[in-house]
Amino acid sequence: MTRRVSLTQYLVEQQREHGRIPGQLRLLIEVVARACKRIAISVNKGALGDVLGSANTENVQGEVQKKLDIIANEVLIEANEWGGALAAMASEEMDSIHVIPNRYPQGEYLLLFDPLDGSSNIDVNVSIGTIFSVLRKVGHHHGVSEEDFLQSGKAQAAAGYCIYGPQTTLVLTVGDGVAMFTLDREQGSWVLTGENLQIPADTKEFAINMSNKRHWAAPVTRYIDECLEGKDGPRGKDFNMRWVASMVADVHRILTRGGVFMYPWDKREPDKPGKLRLMYEANPMAFIVEQAGGAATNGLQRIMELQPSKLHERVSVVLGSKNEVERVTAYHRDAA
Ligand code: AHG
Ligand code: MN
Ligand code: MN
Numbered sequence: 001m002t003r004r005v006s007l008t009q010y011l012v013e014q015q016r017e018h019g020r021i022p023g024q025l026r027l028l029i030e031v032v033a034r035a036c037k038r039i040a041i042s043v044n045k046g047a048l049g050d051v052l053g054s055a056n057t058e059n060v061q062g063e064v065q066k067k068l069d070i071i072a073n074e075v076l077i078e079a080n081e082w083g084g085a086l087a088a089m090a091s092e093e094m095d096s097i098h099v100i101p102n103r104y105p106q107g108e109y110l111l112l113f114d115p116l117d118g119s120s121n122i123d124v125n126v127s128i129g130t131i132f133s134v135l136r137k138v139g140h141h142h143g144v145s146e147e148d149f150l151q152s153g154k155a156q157a158a159a160g161y162c163i164y165g166p167q168t169t170l171v172l173t174v175g176d177g178v179a180m181f182t183l184d185r186e187q188g189s190w191v192l193t194g195e196n197l198q199i200p201a202d203t204k205e206f207a208i209n210m211s212n213k214r215h216w217a218a219p220v221t222r223y224i225d226e227c228l229e230g231k232d233g234p235r236g237k238d239f240n241m242r243w244v245a246s247m248v249a250d251v252h253r254i255l256t257r258g259g260v261f262m263y264p265w266d267k268r269e270p271d272k273p274g275k276l277r278l279m280y281e282a283n284p285m286a287f288i289v290e291q292a293g294g295a296a297t298n299g300l301q302r303i304m305e306l307q308p309s310k311l312h313e314r315v316s317v318v319l320g321s322k323n324e325v326e327r328v329t330a331y332h333r334d335a336a
Helices: 007-016 023-049 067-081 210-215 218-228 247-257 278-291 322-335
Strands: 054-058 064-066 086-091 109-117 128-136 158-164 168-173 178-184 189-194 205-207 260-263 295-297 317-320
Touching: 007 023, 007 178, 007 189, 023 067, 023 109, 023 128, 023 158, 023 168, 023 178, 054 067, 064 067, 067 086, 067 109, 067 128, 086 278, 109 278, 128 247, 128 278, 158 247, 158 278, 168 247, 168 278, 205 247, 210 218, 218 322, 247 260, 247 278, 247 317, 260 322, 278 295, 278 317, 295 322, 317 322
Parallel strands: 086 109, 205 260
Antiparallel strands: 054 064, 109 128, 128 158, 158 168, 168 178, 178 189, 260 317, 295 317
16 A cells, blocks of 8 residues: 555654754644645535625735735634744735734744635636745744744745645655655545655746736847747747646646746836735745745845845746746846
8 A cells, every 4th residue: 555644744754864854843844734725625615604705805915905815814813823933924914923922822933825726717717826935933032023034945844735626635845855746635635646746857837927027127028039039049948838827826837847938027116126026925935946846036136145135025937947037037136
């Protein structure tokens, strides 16, 4: 009989045999996974659960919140408040950090999340997800502030995402490769369905919102134009394009079969470095992608080496198959 490994067993083995994760981190990851299970249930109910549509409120980034953005945020906060592993949490949907209330024990970790990624896909029944990043609270000072969160992606203790698609899948790294778990709905448990995932270094597939083409910087246009020229162009091969508009889904495809994902800076809002958020979108995805042998840059620098200056900081993102990311990055360096 093939061995069926649960998330709990995987984490216990990481803790015991590999010494990779302390008990508090193990508990924390299990709680996040449990919260994702609850979010998955709401996502599945759709119209039957009255979870579709807009909440008619705006988040700190000026984006209109969907009902599920708020539900997912609440589920994650509630699930993670009392466990004792955390000092504070931060979310795309909250202006400032959420410190663990005094009635609960304080832990040594900080949790950041994009509770619901790909909000524009909720109402049209296309894959969406949850992204999370775990940092350690450094230093022994009392209390916790936003400053404590401003650490580079290299400092992440764990990162992951859950994709609510045809299957509900959790992808996780604790810095020892990337593992994948599929939710068994009958059993209510996460089952290990992939280990040491590797992104092929080369690809013939790119993901970018082409409708922004006229706003791009020259190196991005150069790269995409060369892809579009296909066999007859300098690349000498035909490329395929995919754009789900849920970062989680686009990254999941790349993790499964390779590809390059880009959400670059563009001229529409020249003062913003990009659309995606560094601390709870780009950093966790960069950690996962690098752990799977891929690369992630902002066009010039490795994403995980960027020093954040604020919680909701934005960043330009190029990630996925290593050789393609290096090519896009080289085009940016040429131009600079
Ligand atoms: P969120 O729903 O958390 O705000 O994130 C949406 C992001 C990301 O998931 C996706 O890659 C991108 O926005 C889609 O942008 P376009 O609308 O330009 O396609
Ligand atoms: Mn998002
Ligand atoms: Mn979101």
